[in-house]
Amino acid sequence: MSEAVKEPSMLLQKDMIAKNYDAITSKHETGRKVSSTFVPGNLNELLMCFDILNNLPEINAIQNGMRKLSGGYIMEAEKSGHSEDVCTYVKADIGMMGRGNIAPNGKPFPDPDVLLLSYTGCYTFMKWFELLRAEYKCPTLMLHVPYEGDGHSTKNMRDYVVKQLKEVIIPGLEQVSGVKFDIDRLREYLANSAKAEDDLVWCLDQGKRKPSPIDSYFGGVYYIGPIFTAFRGRQDAIDYYKALRLEIQARIDAGQGPMTPEGKSLDDQNYRLVVEGPPNWTSFREFWKMFYDEGAVVVASSYTKVGGMYDLGFRHDPANPLESLADYCLGCYTNRNLPTRVDILTKYVEEYEADGILINSIKSCNSFSAGQLMIMKEVEKRTGKPGAFIETDLVDPRYFSAANVKNRLESYFQMIEQKRQGAHRAA
Amino acid sequence: MASTAELIAACQTRFEDIDFKDARAWKAAQPGRKVVGFLPVYVPLEMIHAAGCLPLGIFGGGDQMEVIHGDAYYQSYICRIPRSTIELGVTNRLDFVDGMIFPFVCDVIRNLSGMWKLMFPNVWSKFFDTPQNFDPEIGGVYYQAELQELRQGLETLTGRAITDDDLRRSIALYNENRDLVRAVYALRARQPWKAPTSDVYLLMRVGLTMPVEEHNQLLRDYMAAAAAEDRPKRDNVRIAIFGSFCEQPPLNLIKSIEMAGCYVVEDDYSLVNRFITEAIPTDGDPIAALSLAYLQKSVETSCKYVPKEEDKGVFHVERVRAVAAEGVIYATPSFCDPALLDRPMICARLSEAKIPYIAFKYAENSGQMQPIREQAGTFADSIKLWS
Numbered sequence: 176m177s178e179a180v181k182e183p184s185m186l187l188q189k190d191m192i193a194k195n196y197d198a199i200t201s202k203h204e205t206g207r208k209v210s211s212t213f214v215p216g217n218l219n220e221l222l223m224c225f226d227i228l229n230n231l232p233e234i235n236a237i238q239n240g241m242r243k244l245s246g247g248y249i250m251e252a253e254k255s256g257h258s259e260d261v262c263t264y265v266k267a268d269i270g271m272m273g274r275g276n277i278a279p280n281g282k283p284f285p286d287p288d289v290l291l292l293s294y295t296g297c298y299t300f301m302k303w304f305e306l307l308r309a310e311y312k313c314p315t316l317m318l319h320v321p322y323e324g325d326g327h328s329t330k331n332m333r334d335y336v337v338k339q340l341k342e343v344i345i346p347g348l349e350q351v352s353g354v355k356f357d358i359d360r361l362r363e364y365l366a367n368s369a370k371a372e373d374d375l376v377w378c379l380d381q382g383k384r385k386p387s388p389i390d391s392y393f394g395g396v397y398y399i400g401p402i403f404t405a406f407r408g409r410q411d412a413i414d415y416y417k418a419l420r421l422e423i424q425a426r427i428d429a430g431q432g433p434m435t436p437e438g439k440s441l442d443d444q445n446y447r448l449v450v451e452g453p454p455n456w457t458s459f460r461e462f463w464k465m466f467y468d469e470g471a472v473v474v475a476s477s478y479t480k481v482g483g484m485y486d487l488g489f490r491h492d493p494a495n496p497l498e499s500l501a502d503y504c505l506g507c508y509t510n511r512n513l514p515t516r517v518d519i520l521t522k523y524v525e526e527y528e529a530d531g532i533l534i535n536s537i538k539s540c541n542s543f544s545a546g547q548l549m550i551m552k553e554v555e556k557r558t559g560k561p562g563a564f565i566e567t568d569l570v571d572p573r574y575f576s577a578a579n580v581k582n583r584l585e586s587y588f589q590m591i592e593q594k595r596q597g598a599h600r601a602a
Numbered sequence: 603m604a605s606t607a608e609l610i611a612a613c614q615t616r617f618e619d620i621d622f623k624d625a626r627a628w629k630a631a632q633p634g635r636k637v638v639g640f641l642p643v644y645v646p647l648e649m650i651h652a653a654g655c656l657p658l659g660i661f662g663g664g665d666q667m668e669v670i671h672g673d674a675y676y677q678s679y680i681c682r683i684p685r686s687t688i689e690l691g692v693t694n695r696l697d698f699v700d701g702m703i704f705p706f707v708c709d710v711i712r713n714l715s716g717m718w719k720l721m722f723p724n725v726w727s728k729f730f731d732t733p734q735n736f737d738p739e740i741g742g743v744y745y746q747a748e749l750q751e752l753r754q755g756l757e758t759l760t761g762r763a764i765t766d767d768d769l770r771r772s773i774a775l776y777n778e779n780r781d782l783v784r785a786v787y788a789l790r791a792r793q794p795w796k797a798p799t800s801d802v803y804l805l806m807r808v809g810l811t812m813p814v815e816e817h818n819q820l821l822r823d824y825m826a827a828a829a830a831e832d833r834p835k836r837d838n839v840r841i842a843i844f845g846s847f848c849e850q851p852p853l854n855l856i857k858s859i860e861m862a863g864c865y866v867v868e869d870d871y872s873l874v875n876r877f878i879t880e881a882i883p884t885d886g887d888p889i890a891a892l893s894l895a896y897l898q899k900s901v902e903t904s905c906k907y908v909p910k911e912e913d914k915g916v917f918h919v920e921r922v923r924a925v926a927a928e929g930v931i932y933a934t935p936s937f938c939d940p941a942l943l944d945r946p947m948i949c950a951r952l953s954e955a956k957i958p959y960i961a962f963k964y965a966e967n968s969g970q971m972q973p974i975r976e977q978a979g980t981f982a983d984s985i986k987l988w989s
């Protein structure tokens with residue numbers, strides 16, 4: 176495939192990511208401390224209060240998936256005793272360590288100074304960092320975020336998270352960094368976060384337009400990049416979302432759809448979809464092409480909510496800094512119970528006037544995948560719109576069967592057509 | 603006095619009954635009785651008992667049940683217990699169950715709790731999230747409030763209050779149960795030919811479906827009968843089983859390991875009744891006592907975070923030493939994230955302690971025993987050869 180055409184916001188983000196990797200890999204020269212932590216429940220503003228850099232192993236796995244390195248890393252991990260059945264992000268990470276732990280900038284990752292185990296929405300996180308801790312022997316700070324089993328958080332859950340922040344996480348980060356915690360610094364970063372979050376929500380909301388000027392899945396994974404990773408709370412994230420907003424506004428003004436990697440905008444939109452589940456990264460462009468070739472645009476997705484459900488109104492709040500971090504962690508998409516996920520997806524199909532829901536079920540991700548068939552049936556039932564189910568993996572190329580996925584998608588688009596014709600006839 | 607064979611035959615009948623006739627009969631015997639199902643790995647059964655309800659352990663459908671509907675709810679790469687549990691539900695085998703508790707063990711059971719809410723909206727169901735912070739002032743405070751919430755949920759279900767004294771009485775009964783369970787395990791560790799694992803397993807499994815008072819008597823009867831009987835001692839090696847705490851292997855697999863020359867002297871099969879390792883105090887605040895027991899006196903297992911790296915797997919090594927096991931079989935359900943993600947870490951600790959181990963995977967409906975028997979047999983032979 177030819178080199179992907181990138182929009183200015185993508186280039187801006189690429190530059191931000193590159194700088195972050197450079198900062199991480201030069202920690203020995205600069206004396207900065209580095210943490211590893213996860214995207215859901217990511218406490219970037221808090222880490223910034225201690226001048227600690229944020230390295231996210233899921234993002235490294237994605238990078239390795241897109242650069243076609245993850246397959247080899249996964250095999251490496253399996254050879255060393257990790258089961259073929261478990262999450263491939265973990266194995267891609269562990270396999271990368273086995274092969275020199277080289278960052279995307281070509282320099283070796285330094286060992287982390289702290290593992291910030293923000294334990295939100297996925298069981299695997301706990302084991303992943305137990306595994307890394309056995310290698311790095313560095314301090315590991317567990318922040319247990321209870322699951323919203325009854326569909327909402329309670330005062331007890333919030334108090335528990337806040338207490339852990341006060342008595343475990345903050346003292347632990349002070350010790351690692353040697354920096355004293357300053358709550359006003361945190362407030363300042365949270366205020367920055369909220370600004371960027373406002374703009375992100377505006378951008379995602381534009382999927383309601385016809386034609387949609389955004390693709391909320393394939394494009395969406397870029398849009399969420401800064402806010403879900405090492406940049407939330409920083410000025411460059413605010414700037415990124417301002418730039419993104421202008422870019423989207425320009426497309427709206429020109430009546431254009433989202434830009435594809437081939438540099439054309441997808442203006443003729445035949446199908447509007449809501450997608451549930453993470454994407455496949457190893458064949459990301461090929462996967463995307465199967466959609467835009469058919470004129471299918473994703474107008475809303477759940478994956479763009481794993482690092483925070485800002486579209487439902489949540490904002491980081493400088494007036495209640497620790498409580499707001501707790502609410503943030505509690506409210507991430509995979510920490511919501513299944514009926515809530517059904518409600519959210521139903522709302523997306525309705526509010527974004529989608530033709531239906533497509534589930535990309537990830538083989539190795541129980542957090543997302545267990546129960547997705549039922550989610551599909553429920554959303555179909557409630558919206559009267561057809562659903563479809565495809566199966567791939569995140570970063571294990573062995574589980575991406577292009578022919579199967581393409582077949583499924585084609586049948587799905589036919590199904591949508593039939594449904595439309597049926598509706599016409601009935602009218 | 604009934605023989606062990608008679609007692610175990612009755613257990614087997616109960617174990618194989620996937621319509622739960624005995625639990626239904628318990629409920630029907632008195633108006634207003636309620637049954638509360640629970641999934642692995644740990645629920646404070648004392649609370650359900652104190653509410654006057656029968657706690658009913660649900661461990662999927664085993665190998666006796668054909669899963670027809672359940673497969674429509676789960677992809678092929680998800681373990682079997684949730685699909686056979688759904689099958690039990692949609693085939694009305696659990697239609698007498700008034701409440702369901704889904705404790706935290708992994709994301710599959712976690713998500714199943716939500717599915718249950720959608721599928722059976724009239725059944726009270728609760729996801730029960732135990733703390734991963736073990737400081738009494740942090741995780742303990744949270745957990746006590748969660749226990750109170752569970753208490754209120756059960757009170758609403760039954761329409762009657764659970765007093766502290768009710769709870770203390772239930773804790774005392776479960777302390778007795780834990781003592782007896784430990785005594786059976788100790789008997790097996792001492793004289794495994796007298797209490798084979800297939801017996802012990804059935805005794806424990808059915809115990810999780812009957813009133814605790816009845817189970818306590820059953821355990822006493824079994825130990826008395828076992829003491830009175832002579833059973834031939836074989837030249838078997840002594841092994842511990844880990845990794846089997848949630849979805850259960852079929853009974854045939856449990857038997858096959860023994861038949862292959864292994865005396866199982868420690869295991870984590872259906873862990874519930876050994877999860878708490880010591881008696882829970884019956885004086886003072888019962889909620890605080892239940893909470894402290896979980897925080898400080900519970901086993902190391904995959905659904906619990908181990909705060910210190912150096913402590914990881916220590917429990918397993920200690921158990922192996924305590925029962926003088928000569929090797930470990932790390933037997934996990936296929937696609938079981940908790941057990942499989944833990945496997946490299948636990949097995950590394952076993953290696954450091956020079957404890958030989960093998961690992962394999964199973965499903966609750968595994969039918970092929972020959973490979974397992976061969977693997978366990980070879981393992982037993984190698985232990986004999988090198989010991």
Ligand code: SF4
Nearest residue numbers: 262297299540541542
């Ligand atoms: S199991 Fe899913 S949510 Fe968890 S780390 Fe893996 S991909 Fe992420």
Ligand code: SF4
Nearest residue numbers: 681708848849938939
């Ligand atoms: S068998 Fe393992 S993966 Fe399946 S529900 Fe039980 S703990 Fe979870």
